[in-house]
Amino acid sequence: MSVHQRKETGSWLVRYRYNGVSHSRTFGKGPQGKQLAEAFDLEIKMRKKLGEDLSGMISDDPYLGEIAQAYFDAKRVEGELSKNMKSWVTNFNNNFLPTLGKIPISRMNQQYILKFILDNYEERSVATRNRYIGYLRTIFNFAVNNEYIEKSPLKMWKPAKEVPRKSTLTVKQLAEIKKHAAPHLKWIINVAYNLGLRTGVSELLVLRWSWIDWDNKFVRIFATKTQSWRVLPLNDHFIEQLKEYRKKAKTDYVIEYHGRPIKNFSRAFRGACERAGYDDSIIPYDIRHLFCTSLLQAGADIGSVSNMMGHSTVKQTVDTYYNPHEDEKIRSIGLLARI
Numbered sequence: 001m002s003v004h005q006r007k008e009t010g011s012w013l014v015r016y017r018y019n020g021v022s023h024s025r026t027f028g029k030g031p032q033g034k035q036l037a038e039a040f041d042l043e044i045k046m047r048k049k050l051g052e053d054l055s056g057m058i059s060d061d062p063y064l065g066e067i068a069q070a071y072f073d074a075k076r077v078e079g080e081l082s083k084n085m086k087s088w089v090t091n092f093n094n095n096f097l098p099t100l101g102k103i104p105i106s107r108m109n110q111q112y113i114l115k116f117i118l119d120n121y122e123e124r125s126v127a128t129r130n131r132y133i134g135y136l137r138t139i140f141n142f143a144v145n146n147e148y149i150e151k152s153p154l155k156m157w158k159p160a161k162e163v164p165r166k167s168t169l170t171v172k173q174l175a176e177i178k179k180h181a182a183p184h185l186k187w188i189i190n191v192a193y194n195l196g197l198r199t200g201v202s203e204l205l206v207l208r209w210s211w212i213d214w215d216n217k218f219v220r221i222f223a224t225k226t227q228s229w230r231v232l233p234l235n236d237h238f239i240e241q242l243k244e245y246r247k248k249a250k251t252d253y254v255i256e257y258h259g260r261p262i263k264n265f266s267r268a269f270r271g272a273c274e275r276a277g278y279d280d281s282i283i284p285y286d287i288r289h290l291f292c293t294s295l296l297q298a299g300a301d302i303g304s305v306s307n308m309m310g311h312s313t314v315k316q317t318v319d320t321y322y323n324p325h326e327d328e329k330i331r332s333i334g335l336l337a338r339i
Contacts, residue, residue, distance in 0.1 A: 002014070002015055002016075002041070003034070003037045003038055003041050005034075006026075010030075011026055011033055011066075011069050012026070012033040012034045012036070012037035013025060013026040013037060014037050014040050014041045014044065016041070016044050018048075018054050025040060025063065026063070026065065026066045026069070030093070033065070033069075033093075036065070036097065036098065036101060062104065062105055062143065062148045062149065063101055063102075063103070063104055063105065064096075064097065064100050064101050064105055064108075064139070065097050065101040066148075067105065067139055067140075067142065067143045067148055067149075068092060068097070068139050070142070070146070070148075071138075071139050071142045071143075072089055074142070088135050091132075092135070095120065096136075099116060100113070100116060105140070105143065105148075105149050105153065106149065108153040109153050110153055110154055110156060110157055112153075113133070113136065113153060113154060114133070114157075117129055117132060117133055125162075126160050126161075126162045126163070127162050129160070130159040130160055130162065133154065133157060133159070134159065136154060137152065137154040137157060140152035140153060140154055140155075167285075167286040167289035167290070167293075168281075169282055169286040169287070169289065169290050170290070171290065171294060173276075173278065173282070174189065174193065174287065174290060176276045176277075176278075177189070177269075177272050177273055177276045177278065177282070178190070178272075179276065180272045180275035180276040181268070181269075181272040182268060182272070184256075184257045184268075185265060185268045185269065185272055187245065187255070188204070188255055188265055188269075189269075189287065190238075190241065191204065191207070191254060191255065192204055192284070192287040192288065192291075193287050193290065193291055194234075194235075194238045194291075195207075195219070195221070195232055195291070196232075196287075196288050196291030196292060196308060196309060197221065197288065198223070198225065198285070198288060198310075199284040199285050199287060199288060200264070200284075201224075201263055201264075202223065202224045202225050203221060203222075203223055203224070203225075204255060205253075205255050205261065205262060205263060205264075205265075206222070206224075206253070206261075207219075207221070207253065207254040207255060208252045208253060208254065209246055209249060209252050209253075209254055210252055212234075212242065214239070214243075217233060217234045217236075217239055218231050218232060218233050218234055219231070219232050219234060221310070223310050226310060226312075228310070230307065230308070230310050232308055242254075265284065266283070266284060269283075269284050288309075288321075289321055291309075292305060292309055292317065292321040293321065295308075302314055302317065302318070305317060309321065
């Protein structure tokens with residue numbers, strides 16, 4: 001009985017003998033994988049010392065940790081392990097593997113997995129729970145396609161219906177929030193509104209000065225969510241602002257604070273909202289909604305707006321982001337012909 005680390009993948013495994021037969025069980029990589037392997041090894045040793053039956057712990061069926069490791073390794077080889085997926089790996093290792101990793105996949109079913117999600121994530125939003133279950137289903141489908149298992153425990157699962165969040169932020173409100181913001185936050189709001197980027201490390205906070213084509217007045221944006229580039233034009237007023245800020249920049253990041261790139265500005269934004277007299281129902285991502293809605297209400301070409309947003313279809317732009325405000329509805333109804 002001993003704990004080993006595979007040279008090829010770096011994953012941890014336990015080798016042991018029971019009833020004269022050699023067995024092994026694989027766990028994940030890193031400190032978490034090592035910890036799980038050592039705990040399993042200790043349990044095997046204690047049970048053998050007490051003369052207990054180990055048949056319930058032995059199975060030739062693959063465990064979730066093994067399949068997940070194979071899936072993540074495959075994604076790394078394909079170059080598709082995005083930042084979103086990396087955060088899922090961390091969550092998986094810390095919260096899912098210690099419980100779901102203890103039994104073979106063949107002994108799991110949809111009811112067991114959904115109960116686990118509810119027990120641990122009942123306070124999370126429906127969208128978050130759907131995402132977590134969706135990741136698990138993706139791993140199970142990978143296991144089926146690669147013949148680790150015959151059937152996915154989540155084959156019949158369908159995502160719960162999500163109530164879409166409605167953004168009500170207006171240009172007037174954003175201007176008021178900006179007025180009460182610290183200097184660095186004023187600039188963040190300005191960049192976010194002029195480009196309509198995803199307001200996190202997936203786009204806005206990783207924006208580089210080197211991505212700007214000053215002569216042709218456009219900027220290339222890399223979206224980690226879709227692993228793709230898109231091009232956004234820059235209007236004359238905003239490009240002049242960019243030039244001014246570039247002169248005093250200390251890094252290649254368009255968004256920086258005290259000479260360093262930042263990873264989050266939610267707290268600063270919330271403080272500015274409070275000082276402006278707004279509650280926490282307004283979030284940074286609403287700026288992206290406002291960018292899209294404002295352009296559509298002003299009569300911009302919907303195909304162009306969809307492209308600038310980085311959407312795969314125009315339908316996604318309309319269904320998700322087009323949220324007309326009440327004054328626009330009033331203006332629209334005024335266009336109705338009389339009879």
